[in-house]
Amino acid sequence: MLQVNYIRDNREQVLERLAVKNFKQPALVDEIIQLDDKRRQTQTSLDNVSAEANAAAKQIGELMRAGKKDEAEILKSKTGTWKEDIKALGEQLSTIEEELYQKQVLLPNLPHSSVPKGLTPEDNEIVLESGAMPHLPVNALPHWELAAKYNLIDFELGVKITGAGFPVYKNKGAKLQRALINYFIDEAEKAGFSEVSVPLMVNEASGFGTSQLPDKEGQMYYVGLDNLYLIPTAEVPITNLYRDVILKADELPIKNCGHTPCFRREAGSYGAHVRGLNRLHQFDKVEIVQIAHPDNSYELLEQMVSHVQGLLKKLGLPYRVLRLCGGDMGFGSALTYDLETWSAAQQRWLEVSSVSNFETFQSYRLKLRFRNAEGKTQFAHTLNGSALALPRIVATILENYQTENGIKVPEVLVPYTKFEWID
RNA sequence: GGAGAGGUGUCUGAGUGGUCGAAAGAGCACGCCUGGAAAGUGUGUAUACUUCAAAAGGGUAUCGAGGGUUCGAAUCCCUCCCUCUCCGCCA
Known part of the structure; x- marks a missing residue:
């Protein structure tokens, strides 16, 4: 399986090499790059929401220990939307990752420069x-x-x-x-x-x-x-x-x-x-x-x-x-x-x-x-x-x-x- | 196949709801010490993704796997997988 980062950084070369192997679906390369963009965006959003939720959870713990129950309760009530977001984004992310993987496994390895062109x-x-x-x-x-x-x-x-x-x-x-x-x-x-x-x-x-x-x-x-x-x-x-x-x-x-x-x-x-x-x-x-x-x-x-x-x-x-x-x-x-x-x-x-x-x-x-x-x-x-x-x-x-x-x-x-x- | 126990970092092993990516020890790496080594001593020591021009730094995830409860899970619940012990069977 080819690494996505390699495909991103060497798009032209990847296409050129795949052609030597007579690869029939060159469009896959761009699809993979686009999917990976989507993956990164989703990953980042998910990470940000998780970071907020983690910070709040930590704070709640501190408030509880300090006996400030009321303040803790107020914070708790805010966590609902984060939880929903985390769940939704998590599902999105795994869908994208699965889709990406399915496309990635379709790409054959790139042939070495000494490989002759040919079909049969x-x-x-x-x-x-x-x-x-x-x-x-x-x-x-x-x-x-x-x-x-x-x-x-x-x-x-x-x-x-x-x-x-x-x-x-x-x-x-x-x-x-x-x-x-x-x-x-x-x-x-x-x-x-x-x-x-x-x-x-x-x-x-x-x-x-x-x-x-x-x-x-x-x-x-x-x-x-x-x-x-x-x-x-x-x-x-x-x-x-x-x-x-x-x-x-x-x-x-x-x-x-x-x-x-x-x-x-x-x-x-x-x-x-x-x-x-x-x-x-x-x-x-x-x-x-x-x-x-x-x-x-x-x-x-x-x-x-x-x-x-x-x-x-x-x-x-x-x-x-x-x-x-x-x-x-x-x-x-x-x-x-x-x-x-x-x-x-x-x-x-x-x-x-x-x-x-x-x-x-x-x-x-x-x-x-x-x-x-x-x-x-x-x-x-x-x-x-x-x-x-x-x-x-x-x-x-x-x-x-x-x-x-x-x-x-x-x-x-x-x-x-x-x-x-x-x- | 039946009964029981258990899966935590390179290893041993602690941890039964927040201060835990995780004590302690060993190992390993580097430094000090030494003529050199050992001992001693100090420091460091997971992986992946992501952010960032890059480095530094930050964020997220990972304590067999997946799901659930919870504001918060290595820790509680469910499912699966695996390992070990005893019994059975057997080259």
């Missing part, structure tokens, strides 16, 4: 491509067929016990999952991210904190009986660890990583693009999160991208890095890099990581602050990225490493899988 994924900027394309055998199979051939994943069983999009991993398929999780966590820890293991369900306040609520309510599984949400990403619980917190400047940056399953309702299409592991309702992911000082958050963002690149390199997967264009970026992000691996058997790029700087967009809602050099509180920057999401990595490993004799496990994973071949 085609407009994303390819920052770099790296890694050799694999040479596959002539009868190369897509991962869902490989998974069946080597008895690694049972999609039908998942359908039976839960539904589509909930695969059952078996045998070396299950072990490969665990190997990847441990490998990713170990690598994240080497990069300075300390591991946390967090709840997989969060309350409403946490959903609001990282802004899945109210806008993306439909994407989360909801446990109505207890009013809890299954997490769509570890970003939610990990970032909310720091909700309502005022940090010391020297505690920054805070670096956490964690593995969780992620649950997404993903009302989406069916067909080749969502076949197999391409899109699931439940999948595992290792997430990296940083709480950063605004002065160096973009440096840290680049470091996170490098970290993810390192993983893909070590796994020997060809990949590319995209800087998302305004139209393809998430609502709360100021700058997002997507990392994609090349799925040789499907002949397409698969998104395996998304690394974003949210600047103060989340921290404003989270009330996540630090005390700056002047001793004042200031909103921190929040960043997060997948490092990495498993299913598409599994898919590409299976596809790209297939040979006539089976699937070769990437070298870095062998210490974790304890086997070299899936055959």
Whole structure:
């Protein structure tokens, strides 16, 4: 959520930046400023009346103590209108504040100056491509067929016990999952991210904190009986660890990583693009999160991208890095890099990581602050990225490493899988 | 799920209608003291909104959340949430 004061002070710039994100309702900006004017006026009137009433109450107390009952009674009789005014103004104020909030949450974050203009994924900027394309055998199979051939994943069983999009991993398929999780966590820890293991369900306040609520309510599984949400990403619980917190400047940056399953309702299409592991309702992911000082958050963002690149390199997967264009970026992000691996058997790029700087967009809602050099509180920057999401990595490993004799496990994973071949 | 106790600032903890944004202690910060440190000692130490060109200063709100009673609420009443203890159930 953008701060009203920032919008007031930088109206032109806000409009210009929103245009990069193809924001459809620029009129909202002025509506917000006007509403805030109204809010301030009402606030001031309310404060003034309250001040009078407080002063009178104090005086009545003093008169009573001095035994001047009559004078106190006279004052008392005057308080009626103040009470009415306070009530009326209070109601007005909360109405205005609610209205203001409703409009404020409709504004997406402002994109960073490096964000390219554009509407669709085609407009994303390819920052770099790296890694050799694999040479596959002539009868190369897509991962869902490989998974069946080597008895690694049972999609039908998942359908039976839960539904589509909930695969059952078996045998070396299950072990490969665990190997990847441990490998990713170990690598994240080497990069300075300390591991946390967090709840997989969060309350409403946490959903609001990282802004899945109210806008993306439909994407989360909801446990109505207890009013809890299954997490769509570890970003939610990990970032909310720091909700309502005022940090010391020297505690920054805070670096956490964690593995969780992620649950997404993903009302989406069916067909080749969502076949197999391409899109699931439940999948595992290792997430990296940083709480950063605004002065160096973009440096840290680049470091996170490098970290993810390192993983893909070590796994020997060809990949590319995209800087998302305004139209393809998430609502709360100021700058997002997507990392994609090349799925040789499907002949397409698969998104395996998304690394974003949210600047103060989340921290404003989270009330996540630090005390700056002047001793004042200031909103921190929040960043997060997948490092990495498993299913598409599994898919590409299976596809790209297939040979006539089976699937070769990437070298870095062998210490974790304890086997070299899936055959 | 049943019974009971309780939610106060960074922490411990006092406060049962006005002088309470809140005692006291601890912690922390700065100063004095010291060769340096500890001890001692002094001062300071919440957040948000608002007023103000800015600073200083002022106003308002906040003692789990919301509502009510009252001229006045941390304190009384109602609703909700949460925590703890015991019992039950259980990995």
